[in-house]
Amino acid sequence: MSERLVTRGFVGRRGSLDRGNRTPPGQYLTTDFPVLSAGPTPHTPLDQWSLRLEGLVTKPVEWSWAEFNALPAREYVVDISCVTKWTKLDMSWHGVSVDTILAAVDLDPRAAFVIAFCDGGYTTNLPIADIVNDQAFIAYGYDGAPLAPEHGGPARLVVPGRYFWKSAKWIRGLRIVEKDVPGFWEGFGYHNRGDQWLEERYSGD
Amino acid sequence: MAGLAWEIATVAALNDETPHIRTLSLNVAGWSGHRPGQHVDIRLTAEDGYQAQRSYSVASAPGGDGRIELTVERVAGGEVSPFLHDELIVGDRFEVRGPIGGYFVWDGGSPDPLLLVAGGSGVVPLMAIVRHRAAIGSAAPCTLLFSSRTPADIIYASELESLAARGDGLRVVHTLTREQPEGWAGYSRRIDAQMLEDVLGLTGKSASVFVCGPTPLVELAATSLVSLGLPPSRVRTERFGPSGG
Amino acid sequence: MDEHTLDANAVAGTLHEVFGVELTGQESECAHCGNHAQVGTFRVYDMHGPGVVLRCSTCAQIVIRLVRRPDGSYLVDASGVYLKAT
Numbered sequence: 001m002s003e004r005l006v007t008r009g010f011v012g013r014r015g016s017l018d019r020g021n022r023t024p025p026g027q028y029l030t031t032d033f034p035v036l037s038a039g040p041t042p043h044t045p046l047d048q049w050s051l052r053l054e055g056l057v058t059k060p061v062e063w064s065w066a067e068f069n070a071l072p073a074r075e076y077v078v079d080i081s082c083v084t085k086w087t088k089l090d091m092s093w094h095g096v097s098v099d100t101i102l103a104a105v106d107l108d109p110r111a112a113f114v115i116a117f118c119d120g121g122y123t124t125n126l127p128i129a130d131i132v133n134d135q136a137f138i139a140y141g142y143d144g145a146p147l148a149p150e151h152g153g154p155a156r157l158v159v160p161g162r163y164f165w166k167s168a169k170w171i172r173g174l175r176i177v178e179k180d181v182p183g184f185w186e187g188f189g190y191h192n193r194g195d196q197w198l199e200e201r202y203s204g205d
Numbered sequence: 206m207a208g209l210a211w212e213i214a215t216v217a218a219l220n221d222e223t224p225h226i227r228t229l230s231l232n233v234a235g236w237s238g239h240r241p242g243q244h245v246d247i248r249l250t251a252e253d254g255y256q257a258q259r260s261y262s263v264a265s266a267p268g269g270d271g272r273i274e275l276t277v278e279r280v281a282g283g284e285v286s287p288f289l290h291d292e293l294i295v296g297d298r299f300e301v302r303g304p305i306g307g308y309f310v311w312d313g314g315s316p317d318p319l320l321l322v323a324g325g326s327g328v329v330p331l332m333a334i335v336r337h338r339a340a341i342g343s344a345a346p347c348t349l350l351f352s353s354r355t356p357a358d359i360i361y362a363s364e365l366e367s368l369a370a371r372g373d374g375l376r377v378v379h380t381l382t383r384e385q386p387e388g389w390a391g392y393s394r395r396i397d398a399q400m401l402e403d404v405l406g407l408t409g410k411s412a413s414v415f416v417c418g419p420t421p422l423v424e425l426a427a428t429s430l431v432s433l434g435l436p437p438s439r440v441r442t443e444r445f446g447p448s449g450g
Numbered sequence: 451m452d453e454h455t456l457d458a459n460a461v462a463g464t465l466h467e468v469f470g471v472e473l474t475g476q477e478s479e480c481a482h483c484g485n486h487a488q489v490g491t492f493r494v495y496d497m498h499g500p501g502v503v504l505r506c507s508t509c510a511q512i513v514i515r516l517v518r519r520p521d522g523s524y525l526v527d528a529s530g531v532y533l534k535a536t
Contacts, residue, residue, distance in 0.1 A: 012251050040505075165500055190500060306474050307462075420455065
């Protein structure tokens with residue numbers, strides 16, 4: 001009964017719903033860049049930072065910050081959708097394609113999934129097929145400036161085709177595995193794939 | 206769930222404390238009474254069923270007979286607080302559940318001195334403590350260190366002044382961080398370790414401490430007080446954060 | 451210092467809803483570092499994110515995770531903490 005009490009004059013501020021066909025189902029447009037973090041913001045000094053590629057690869061690779069910055073990088077302008085229902089259009093990032101990272105090794109024939117791991121212990125899982133062919137990149141710039149720590153700097157994974165929790169902040173490496181391992185949210189109620197166009201929010205959706 | 210059902214609150218009065226701060230007096234059906242420092246959740250529902258939920262501290266002392274006061278800061282660009290400031294009128298209804306919380310609470314049973322540290326609208330739950338302390342005639346000495354930007358931003362200014370004038374052991378120490386009146390002899394800077402050491406000198410180290418304000422202020426105050434020798438278990442904190450307004 | 455955290459009081463209503471009792475005033479022991487503290491001292495992350503993450507104020511490890519399902523039910527993982535039932 002109290003569920004139905006409508007407060008006179010309240011409409012809420014949800015952003016706009018309809019902007020052509022760029023807003024996935026159930027999402028609202030925002031112009032903010034909300035900060036969502038499952039833990040404290042790490043402040044790893046850049047001289048102690050590295051990015052590792054490990055697991056089912058011929059030989060693990062580790063890039064220092066300087067080496068990572070020397071990799072070919074480019075601008076990416078992409079739309080981002082968060083499972084908390086905001087979508088932000090035309091976000092401008094600077095980063096290194098995951099293809100470039102993977103090109104540094106030969107993958108074992110059993111390689112099927114990737115686990116992104118991060119400072120602070122966060123993880124997320126993706127099929128390798130979902131992050132190759134320029135579907136994902138590791139960003140270290142946003143909107144013309146270094147990526148801010150609160151938004152995942154010095155570097156974060158960005159996977160525009162999936163809900164934003166897959167775009168792991170404070171990334172420190174990719175582990176190539178044969179069998180899928182659910183990550184921080186995938187193992188706790190959220191969808192394993194998280195395709196926003198199919199509205200794959202919760203496990204079972 | 207037992208004890209935490211959504212109840213209907215009806216707006217009984219609205220009172221602007223400062224240009225950005227408004228107190229809502231609410232009549233809440235089935236209100237079970239609260240303890241000083243507790244808060245409520247409020248839920249607003251739009252015609253189409255969309256809902257927004259926020260938490261606000263109760264400003265009034267217990268014993269209001271179903272009437273509670275919430276003091277709300279208007280967060281520019283927010284979703285809920287601008288509605289509460291700009292749209293809400295007496296007689297409007299929304300949902301409330303509570304009281305909530307059992308940690309940031311002072312019941313008045315202890316004679317130990319109190320040190321209350323507030324930044325801006327962080328004073329709200331502390332005001333419930335100050336009012337309760339006065340209402341029950343508690344003998345616990347109490348110092349409120351209260352940081353505001355300008356004289357016009359001091360919430361409950363006249364009530365605090367008259368409560369302090371009663372001479373019952375309440376001391377109010379203001380700091381004004383942006384603008385001070387002519388001849389101001391008080392602090393004119395953000396709360397820092399030295400200021401906390403000063404006020405701790407007034408209360409002594411047996412004080413129970415309640416700190417409420419923006420997260421950076423709370424972090425600084427809690428860290429400083431512990432390094433000044435207070436046990437962490439006596440420093441209770443409530444951080445105000447980006448709640449979406 | 452971390453600006454994106456709140457105290458567990460901020461989610462006291464949700465905790466009450468989930469556990470059926472007022473929880474923030476209850477004593478607890480962190481399963482990671484053994485810290486004894488009231489639940490109200492826990493730090494909250496992601497209140498407006500996918501789920502609520504509560505961390506020990508001493509060691510910053512996760513003590514409780516909550517995810518609200520679309521049907522209004524909650525998934526609860528409190529394996530990081532010993533809670534005292536009273």
